[in-house]
Amino acid sequence: xxxxxxxxxxxxxxxxxxxxxxxxxxxxxxxxxxxxxxxxxxxxxxxxxxxxxxxxxxxxxxxxxxxxxxxxxxxxxxxxxxxxxxxxxxxxxxxxxxxxxxxxxxxxxxxxxxxxxxxxxxxxxxxxxxxxxxxxxxxxxxxxxxxxxxxxxxxxxxxxxxxxxxxxxxxxxxxxxxxxxxxxxxxxxxxxxxxxxxxxxxxxxxxxxxxxxxxxxxxxxxxxxxxxxxxxxxxxxxxxxxxx
Numbered sequence: 542x543x544x545x546x547x548x549x550x551x552x553x554x555x556x557x558x559x560x561x562x563x564x565x566x567x568x569x570x571x572x573x574x575x576x577x578x579x580x581x582x583x584x585x586x587x588x589x590x591x592x593x594x595x596x597x598x599x600x601x602x603x604x605x606x607x608x609x610x611x612x613x614x615x616x617x618x619x620x621x622x623x624x625x626x627x628x629x630x631x632x633x634x635x636x637x638x639x640x641x642x643x644x645x646x647x648x649x650x651x652x653x654x655x656x657x658x659x660x661x662x663x664x665x666x667x668x669x670x671x672x673x674x675x676x677x678x679x680x681x682x683x684x685x686x687x688x689x690x691x692x693x694x695x696x697x698x699x700x701x702x703x704x705x706x707x708x709x710x711x712x713x714x715x716x717x718x719x720x721x722x723x724x725x726x727x728x729x730x731x732x733x734x735x736x737x738x739x740x741x742x743x744x745x746x747x748x749x750x751x752x753x754x755x756x757x758x759x760x761x762x763x764x765x766x767x768x769x770x771x772x773x774x775x776x777x778x779x780x781x782x783x784x785x
Contacts, residue, residue, distance in 0.1 A: 542567040542733055543588070543702060544605075548597035550583055557583045559757040561597070565702075565750075568731040572744040572765075575754035576780060581737045584754070585704050588735065589624035590617050602701055622650070625695030629707040631687040633679045633694075639666060640675040643694045651698070658697075665693040669723050685716030692723055703727065705736040741784060745769060753777045 543565040550558040558580050565571050573581045586592040588599060590606075598607040601623045606612055633642050643662035647653040653661075666675055669689040679687055688708055695703055705724070709717040721743050728734060728747045738744065744751050745765045752762040753774075761768060761777045772778045 542569070542602065543735075544598075544600040545584075545588075546598045546600075548584070548587060548599065549595045550580075550587055550592060551595045557757050558587065558594075561759060563752075563759065565733065565735065567701075567733055569749045570728045570732075570734045570736065570747050571750050571752060572748040573735065573737045573752045573754060574739070574741070574744065574780075575760075579754040580757040581754050582706050585626075585706050585735060585737050588702075588704055589621050589626055591626070593617075622698065623701040625698050625700035625703045627688070627691050627695050627703065627705045627708050629710045631679070631684070631691050631711075633687055633690060635679050638676045638678055639671060639682065639690045639693075642679075642690055643697050646694065646698050662693070662697060665696050666690070668696075669693050670719070683716060684712045685719045688712065688720045689723055692720075692727075696727075702733040702735060705734065705738065707737050707739065709738065709740055741769070753780065755780070 545561055545563040548558055548561040549556065561584060573584065575581050583592055587594045594608040596609055598605060599620065601620060604620055604623065606616055606620055634645065637645065640659065640662045643665055644658040647658040647661065648655055663675060666672060669692055671686060671689055674682060674686060682690065709720050712720065721740065725747055748765050750762055751765050751768045753760050753768065755776055761772060761774045769781065772781060
């Protein structure tokens, strides 16, 4: 499903990702943890080309992009279409209702019929528990509700994989649960997901694999049980001890 080979990302002289190699199977839920500045979000953004890698390759499904040389401008949008991104800051269009936000991508990017896009958006908003909020604007919704609109919007593009960048970090504690509930349901349904998060309980319950990153490299990756109860690297143990 996803293959990352020798991925590097530089910002000027700063090397943020250093030779990342990663494979994620279809239907897997992979959670990425690590301290601030470890490269977690940059890796996620490289998977859908919000950040263009400096070197290496990214493959999603049968589409492979190699960044060791020039990349076709036609291929980059094709790769982006295979991913749906859920941001920590919602990024909803403030002048559009919930259902308009969800419809926007399929209509403008994929050229879907508006009525068809409306029905799909309605189904998705119902799926995330917002059937009664279709015509509400973002300012009329709680943070948790806005984030659920963001999830529905990402799903509306029929992606192969959903990417979550700390989706609960901007939420009040009492709203975190409603977003995690939707994500757990997607995991049960077999959605391929890559999640950057500080929610360790979510990682324990839902992840097939947990990746610990630090200083731009993958330090350790394992099942949640093994990584949380029997970490193999001192840096992983140090990080987890700080969370207790």
